[in-house]
């Protein structure tokens with residue numbers, strides 16, 4: 001059996017830059033490495049990744065393994081699994097951290113099954129157990145109604161981390177680290193899927209993930225038109241509009257603005273939830289918000305269990321008055 | 333087109349979170365007062381299978397692994413229009429993790445044998461694991477496309493629209509393959525009276541581990557590669573301050589005042 005050691009972070013490269021989720025992975029990876037006296041390495045995979053590799057070292061990696069190949073420009077399960085298997089077989093890390101995003105949620109389970117080990121997706125906390133030295137992998141289950149702490153019997157212990165659940169280190173451009181290039185060695189004919197088109201649904205205004213204020217509506221909004229009132233409030237607060245799943249499913253809003261477990265995970269300063277019941281799956285996406293404010297006609301609605309301020313009432317009456325008062329307060 | 337759909341029985345994820353409880357002795361969760369349901373993403377996978385069957389014809393076999401499977405629950409795919417139901421029902425399947433789940437289901441698909449496509453939900457509502465589809469594909473050596481929002485079959489190739497964070501990708505894959513399904517595929521259809529009557533007459537096939545050629549220590553709890561060290565409910569302080577008023581309009585204005593006073597604005 002191979003001697004597995006070290007903490008590795010899969011580093012994703014987006015338009016030549018290190019993806020934010022990878023800086024978060026390096027942040028927690030550094031902590032785990034420190035706690036267990038191990039080395040932190042970055043595995044940087046993509047096409048044209050020199051800049052991102054430097055960033056990975058600035059964000060804490062002691063060493064970077066780099067696979068740079070034109071064929072890795074677009075993520076495909078087969079090519080990335082093959083490359084990652086090759087790298088893992090060579091460096092045999094004890095822990096591998098990826099991000100819970102488009103790539104990580106597809107790559108982590110396939111890679112784990114390929115390697116005969118396990119993955120735990122969407123972890124919100126990671127720690128090394130002082131006794132067993134195994135990775136304690138904390139993950140919400142039952143849609144966020146419960147938390148489970150898993151350990152894996154096999155190495156490498158693969159996890160993905162939830163967006164914004166871990167903190168990156170402050171980057172230090174003067175940090176030095178060894179860079180090791182690994183040949184991708186991909187057999188193009190072994191890639192069994194073909195990406196024939198990529199469609200980006202642009203949303204005007206501030207991006208949901210970057211907004212300090214998010215105004216979100218739920219099924220109780222009742223129609224696409226009703227969201228115009230949320231747009232107005234969002235504009236006033238220089239924020240973005242989001243939604244629970246039903247408005248997206250109903251086609252009132254694009255799917256890309258869904259907030260929750262299977263949508264976007266956001267953590268704005270202020271989250272205003274209008275006619276959203278506050279299912280555990282929805283709250284998974286917004287419970288990291290600094291302040292949650294809710295308007296709902298049902299006093300028993302679960303959203304009030306996590307909101308700081310609220311109004312029980314029909315949004316059609318409450319919201320226009322709220323917006324008008326906000327306008328007035330902002331003007332004064 | 334012969335399609336296998338994996339769908340499980342779960343506690344109702346849409347029941348109010350207040351009714352969620354963990355029995356600490358057994359480490360099992362329940363929704364007090366709410367009967368179990370089929371897992372929503374599994375149901376979306378059934379809907380995806382039915383859409384393909386509508387367009388291409390063929391046969392749909394649903395597979396459910398678990399214990400204490402309520403027939404009126406697990407027969408839902410049949411009443412929606414699936415043709416056959418296989419139950420992996422035995423004490424030894426209980427307590428599975430992603431590894432032992434995917435393993436048992438993969439072995440069961442081998443026994444079904446005659447299929448072009450395996451569909452799973454993107455993630456089950458209880459585990460939120462999101463691994464079974466990828467796991468089955470890896471075990472069977474098949475390609476896998478996750479998070480489908482649309483599937484078109486043409487000449488042995490699936491053209492899949494795959495959900496991404498800012499839109500979607502169009503991916504082509506040659507069958508047989510595994511595809512996991514997201515809610516963007518569209519609301520699952522309601523069972524028709526005719527479907528319910530037909531489902532009543534279909535007896536599910538039950539396969540024990542020996543029927544799918546595995547030992548009972550390779551499945552369920554015994555086949556796990558992970559351990560649950562702890563299972564608990566997160567606590568919320570839950571002190572929401574309500575803005576009041578003589579009218580809803582006044583309450584709305586007072587809410588604005590409150591957040592101003594709290595310097596959130």
Ligand SMILES: Cc1cc2nc3c(=O)[nH]c(=O)nc-3n(C[C@H](O)[C@H](O)[C@H](O)COP(=O)(O)OP(=O)(O)OC[C@H]3O[C@@H](n4cnc5c(N)ncnc54)[C@H](O)[C@@H]3O)c2cc1C
Pocket residue numbers: 143217218219220221243244245246247258259260261262263264274275276277278279280281282285295296297298301313314315316345346372373455456457
């Ligand atoms: C595995 C899984 C993943 C999921 N992922 C997500 C996810 O990522 N995001 C997500 O949002 N959901 C997700 N869901 C769905 C989730 O379980 C809920 O169904 C959904 O969040 C409910 O949305 P809602 O609150 O808008 O609708 P509802 O629960 O129907 O609530 C509507 C609310 O509006 C209120 N209301 C109605 N009319 C008015 C009015 N005039 N004025 C004021 N209030 C009014 C009602 O009192 C009610 O509280 C997921 C489910 C599963 C099983």
Ligand SMILES: Nc1ncnc2c1ncn2[C@@H]1O[C@H](COP(=O)(O)O)[C@@H](O)[C@H]1O
Pocket residue numbers: 338339340341371373374377395396397398430433437451452453454455456457459460461462463464465
């Ligand atoms: N016990 C099971 N029986 C049948 N299908 C299952 C089972 N467990 C998981 N699945 C399928 O795999 C999907 C993803 O489950 P999971 O990997 O646990 O999130 C589900 O939506 C089902 O389609």
